Amino acid sequence: MSPSTDTQNAKSNQFGDLNLSIIGLGTEYPPYLLDPQCLNTLVARHYPSSPALNKILTINQYTGIDTRSAIGSVDHPLANMDRAPTIAELSSIFLKDGVALAVTAARKALHEAQLSPLDITHVVSTTCTNSANPGFDHYVCKQLGMTQPVEKVLLHGIGCSGGLACLRTAANLALGSSFRGKKARVLVIALEISSLLVRSELDSANELQETRIGITLFSDCASSLVLSNNVGGEEAQPVYDLLGWDHRIIPDTEIDLGFDVDPLGWKVVLSPRVPKLAAAVVAPTFSDLLSTLPNLPPNYKEAEDFDWALHPGGATILSGVEKAMNITPEHMRASYDTYINHGNSSSATVISVMDRLRQKDMDELAPGGKVKDFIVGCAFGPGIAVEMCMLKRNMNHVRRTLVTTGDVTPPESDGNRSDGEVEDLEAEVKDLKAQGEELGEKLSEVHPEVPEQNDSLSEALNGVELD
Structure with missing residues (x-):
């Protein structure tokens, strides 16, 4: 008796042994850190007091972010002109300082993968904070010294989902090479420079009295990884194996996120x-x-059986997924750590979270002290697009760190926290979970006579958490 059509379709939708491995990761945050007071400083320098700006500054104190990484301090020239910078001025800085970040992140990933830039066969990149032609990936490849023919893809219009969308695209390219019996070593690069958009957003808030609070969340970062199809030649040990992925769009949500x-x-x-x-x-x-x-082990069935690398768009995203999936902050420890210490760097963040999750001090915070072999990666972007993937962590992998000491970034730590630092992070995560309630109380104190304003502020905070 032949298999039913449903059975055949089910089998065709299953992932087999893809033989795809992430063999190197690199994250590059710029050296400046903006605390919440920095936004207050900019507003006081350039804008009169107004209801909208006061709302933004109130919310800015309760995002749960201690510091946001940025390419410049609060005194950066482009943030302190008598006007907001033009898109041409922003692009010039992006292609200088941003590309430098991306080159260093890529070098870190290549170093761990034990590859030369000349070994790369494909490059898949993304940004939502630049529109240059040729794209920023052209300049990154040029600075890396890639002279060989390389298939390049630059993804645009996908925001915070970009890191995993790039991984999905890289995987499909690598599988195409596998089908042809050819080697694929795919360099993935995500780069975002969001910090210098602050004046444009503050102009809108001031002139239109809009509550625009993306400026309280966003930060700068470049992240990179190398994906291999394991065809031909000696390979570095995998950091993660890529087992499968899912991509979908929530219908009729184009106007909700962009x-x-x-x-x-x-x-x-x-x-x-x-x-x-x-x-x-x-x-x-x-x-x-x-x-x-x-083919997952039988003890991996529920969300709580996995570790989670969730894009930390904001506090309500983290807490909302926790509640929906019945998991704990410990399952998403790297997401919390990244959010608290660096903020939301859009597409570059989820690769940063994947990089952070495999470091030793994060292992100490695992649920019940037990690190999971399998990890769910997840991010959301405009559309609303949903990207999810399944990774298998190589517990025996030894991290190879490229320490940089130039102007781009300070030297890296060894990924080990003291006991006191681990306890500090646990306390910060608990504090972050309480941010929603605390914010509601503070807003009631600020505007007790206008309850509809409180509702508006709560909606504004909830609505800005993803991208």
Whole structure:
């Protein structure tokens, strides 16, 4: 008796042994850290007091972010002109300081992969904070010294989902090479410079009295990884094996989340529906992804059986997914750590979280002290797009660190925290989980006579958490 059509379709939708491995990762944050007071400083320098700006500054104190990484301090010249910088001025800085970050992140990933830039066969990149032609990836490859023919893909219009969208695209390119019996070593690069958009966003808040609070969340970062199809030649040990992925769009949500080009940069577009929409789609996406991976061990069935590398768009995203999936902050420890210490760097953040998760001090915070072999990666972007993947961590991997000491970044730590530092992070995560309640109380104190303003502020905070 022949198999039914449903059985055949189910089998065709399953992932087999893809033989795809992430063999190197690199993250590069710039050296400056902006604490919440920095935004207050800029507003006081350049804008009169107004209800919208006061709301933004109030919310800025309760995002749960201690510091946001940036390419310059609060005194950066482009943030302190008598006007907001033009898109041309922003692009010039991006192609100088941003590309430098991306080159260093790529070098870190290549170093760990034990590869030369000349070994790379494909490059898949993304940004939502630049629109140059040729794209920034052209200049990164040039500075890396890639003279060989390289297939390049630059993804645009995908915001915070970009890191995992690049990984998915890289995987499909690598599988195409495998089908042809050819080697694929794919360099993935995500780069975002968000900090210098602050004046444009503050102009809109001041002139239109809009509560624009993306400027309280976003930061700068470059991240990179190398994906191998393990065809031909000696290979570095995998950091993660890539087992499968899922991509989908939540219908009729185009107006809810976006990042629109403007003569003075880019403008965040968000609606109050975003956190609920995102949290609601995680469970069915996770369930569908599991159904395509029948060879997982039997003890990996529920969300709590896995570690999670979730893009930390904001506090309500982290807490919303926790509640929806019945997991704990410890499952998403690297997401919390990244959010608290660096903020949201859009597409570059999720690769940074994947890099952070495999470091030793994060192991100490694992649920019940037990690190999971399998990891769910997840990010959301405009559309609303949902990207999810399944990774298997190589517990025996020894991290190879390229320490940089130039102007781009300070030297890296060895990934080990003292006992006191681990306790500090645990305390910070607990504090972050309480941010929603605390913010509501503070807003009631600030505007007790206008309850509808409190509702508006809560909606504004909830609606800005993803991109």
